[in-house]
Amino acid sequence: MTTLGGRLYAGLPTSVRRLVPVDLRSDLRARFAAWEPGDLGFEPAPPPVAPGEHPGPPDFLVLGPPESGARWWLSLIEDHPDVAPTRDPEGAAHALDRYCTEAFDDEQVARFHRRFPRRPGRIIGHWSSDGLSYPWIAPLLAVAAPRAKVLVLVRDPVDLVADRVVATAARRAPHPGSSLADAVDRGFVGAQVARLRELFPADAVRVLQYERCRADSTGALAATYRFLGVPVPDGPALPHPADGTTPAPAERLDAATRARLWAMYVDDTALLSELVPDLDLGRWPSSGSGA
Amino acid sequence: MATAPLWQPEAVRPPEFVRRAFRDLPPNVRTVLLHARGDYAPWEAGYDAAPPSPGPGEVVGPPDFVGIGVQKAGTSWWYELVSEHPGVFDRPDLPKERHFLTRFCTEPFGPGDVEEFHRWFPRPHGSITGEWTPEYLAYPWVAPLLAQAAPDAKLLVLVRDPIDRFRSGSAFRLSMGAPDTSLTVADAVRQGVTARWLRWYLRFFPSDQVLVQQYEQCRADPEGQLAVTYDFLGLDPYRPADVRREVNVGARAKVEFDPAAEARLVDVYREDVSDLARLVPTLDLSLWPSFADHGVTR
Numbered sequence: 001m002t003t004l005g006g007r008l009y010a011g012l013p014t015s016v017r018r019l020v021p022v023d024l025r026s027d028l029r030a031r032f033a034a035w036e037p038g039d040l041g042f043e044p045a046p047p048p049v050a051p052g053e054h055p056g057p058p059d060f061l062v063l064g065p066p067e068s069g070a071r072w073w074l075s076l077i078e079d080h081p082d083v084a085p086t087r088d089p090e091g092a093a094h095a096l097d098r099y100c101t102e103a104f105d106d107e108q109v110a111r112f113h114r115r116f117p118r119r120p121g122r123i124i125g126h127w128s129s130d131g132l133s134y135p136w137i138a139p140l141l142a143v144a145a146p147r148a149k150v151l152v153l154v155r156d157p158v159d160l161v162a163d164r165v166v167a168t169a170a171r172r173a174p175h176p177g178s179s180l181a182d183a184v185d186r187g188f189v190g191a192q193v194a195r196l197r198e199l200f201p202a203d204a205v206r207v208l209q210y211e212r213c214r215a216d217s218t219g220a221l222a223a224t225y226r227f228l229g230v231p232v233p234d235g236p237a238l239p240h241p242a243d244g245t246t247p248a249p250a251e252r253l254d255a256a257t258r259a260r261l262w263a264m265y266v267d268d269t270a271l272l273s274e275l276v277p278d279l280d281l282g283r284w285p286s287s288g289s290g291a
Numbered sequence: 292m293a294t295a296p297l298w299q300p301e302a303v304r305p306p307e308f309v310r311r312a313f314r315d316l317p318p319n320v321r322t323v324l325l326h327a328r329g330d331y332a333p334w335e336a337g338y339d340a341a342p343p344s345p346g347p348g349e350v351v352g353p354p355d356f357v358g359i360g361v362q363k364a365g366t367s368w369w370y371e372l373v374s375e376h377p378g379v380f381d382r383p384d385l386p387k388e389r390h391f392l393t394r395f396c397t398e399p400f401g402p403g404d405v406e407e408f409h410r411w412f413p414r415p416h417g418s419i420t421g422e423w424t425p426e427y428l429a430y431p432w433v434a435p436l437l438a439q440a441a442p443d444a445k446l447l448v449l450v451r452d453p454i455d456r457f458r459s460g461s462a463f464r465l466s467m468g469a470p471d472t473s474l475t476v477a478d479a480v481r482q483g484v485t486a487r488w489l490r491w492y493l494r495f496f497p498s499d500q501v502l503v504q505q506y507e508q509c510r511a512d513p514e515g516q517l518a519v520t521y522d523f524l525g526l527d528p529y530r531p532a533d534v535r536r537e538v539n540v541g542a543r544a545k546v547e548f549d550p551a552a553e554a555r556l557v558d559v560y561r562e563d564v565s566d567l568a569r570l571v572p573t574l575d576l577s578l579w580p581s582f583a584d585h586g587v588t589r
Binding site: 021024039162179 | 317319320323326334335336390393394396397398399400426429430431432435461468469470471472473474475476477478480481491546547548549551552553555556558559
């Protein structure tokens with residue numbers, strides 16, 4: 001429960017909070033219970049259930065590393081009239097983070113379900129990056145939402161790392177090695193998809209390639225709707241997506257650095273290609289980098 | 292270019308009551324005060340990575356040995372014992388963990404950087420020298436950099452029951468003021484993955500250049516295991532005093548688990564531990580009851 005001090009702290013403009021030394025910010029958040037997404041204490045109250053709505057497990061999950069476009073893809077899915085938008089996407093995305101060392105039983109499952117109220121006839125889902133990358137979370141998702149359809153967004157892993165480094169640099173991570181390792185780890189999507197295939201039925205896991213989604217949003221979204229079992233609406237093609245991701249980072253990495261990073265992912269990408277035969281490696285700038 | 296380390300606790304030694312009061316401050320307040328005077332740890336973003344100047348009679352070059360893992364597996368204790376050997380040079384103003392290569396993940400790494408790396412390893416003629424950055428094993432981008440900068444270095448790895456290591460690592464990070472976040476937990480989980488990254492390093496270093504020892508065996512028989520380390524490093528037999536000393540034990544409070552959550556974490560590590568046992572024949576799985584009791588075998 002957020003304290004009064006927490007509400008005051010959280011209400012401060014970002015520019016003011018940035019005046020607090022970075023090493024003290026987590027202490028203040030803990031002191032005032034002013035939790036932010038990613039803090040283990042972050043557990044906002046589930047959204048209220050409106051008349052006619054019922055909570056339940058999410059019908060689908062959109063998993064993908066940060067900078068993979070997963071959040072953008074969820075926003076497109078939620079434009080469909082048969083899809084109920086998640087009212088608290090951050091609360092849903094981080095709902096299971098804390099259960100690495102804590103009990104996760106029927107009570108926690110029911111609490112998770114309360115995050116997904118929807119009217120009859122509509123489906124609901126949520127986005128998560130940690131659900132793909134942090135190994136303790138996917139097994140919990142399989143317990144809490146065993147019949148969910150799982151969409152996984154994948155992207156050139158070196159581009160992911162490069163973009164992530166830029167994104168986290170602005171936050172002045174006090175322990176840069178951990179942040180770099182986190183970014184690198186999230187790129188091993190082949191192993192992560194293999195784990196999902198052990199936890200969910202094979203036909204319930206669908207991998208989407210970010211670069212293809214950008215190139216043909218309309219076609220990829222239609223395929224997504226069919227996978228989710230909702231009718232593909234008639235209408236004009238989607239405009240070129242303005243998804244907020246940064247431009248391709250090719251210019252930020254010299255060829256030798258890109259090749260060195262790509263070498264880490266060659267085996268994992270081979271595994272991903274086995275699992276996803278239509279993966280188009282030609283769309284990944286790194287795959288031709290010579291490693 | 293730095294000619295002296297940033298942190299010289301012996302050079303400016305405040306009275307005991309001041310130091311005690313400082314130690315009693317919350318860890319992040321201590322950190323802010325240290326940063327205010329330009330004092331950063333080697334793993335922090337503000338650390339001055341400029342190499343030290345060689346002392347009189349010292350030469351620089353690639354390290355003869357580099358400890359690459361794993362965090363909270365007794366590496367400070369073992370490094371201290373290794374450094375006490377008369378054939379090993381450990382300049383007291385240089386940190387055990389250089390962390391030099393960490394920052395080159397997405398940065399170019401060229402001959403100038405290799406030369407700078409070498410300058411972090413001064414030693415008199417006839418001595419060997421090295422360092423131990425326990426996170427390197429879980430930082431896969433470091434392996435090719437280390438192979439480029441020190442292809443003949445011998446690599447040391449201490450491994451520990453991943454569940455015990457996770458408990459200890461989590462408690463340590465929190466005691467150091469790390470935020471209680473999923474990123475911190477994920478880092479503690481990652482640091483316990485060993486075989487996967489060991490296989491990666493073995494692509495860059497021949498297996499006879501890598502020594503993996505088990506923390507629990509070192510605790511049970513430090514003299515015998517230390518003799519193995521010395522022999523691997525090409526050092527003559529030597530017996531340091533008080534080999535069972537406690538070094539950098541850190542936070543006593545350990546992270547407690549819900550039993551079902553512990554079983555889930557065992558599942559996370561199961562395959563990696565089994566692979567490690569195949570990779571390291573001397574690994575005694577009976578010393579890791581979390582896994583032996585859950586039927587993990589080679």
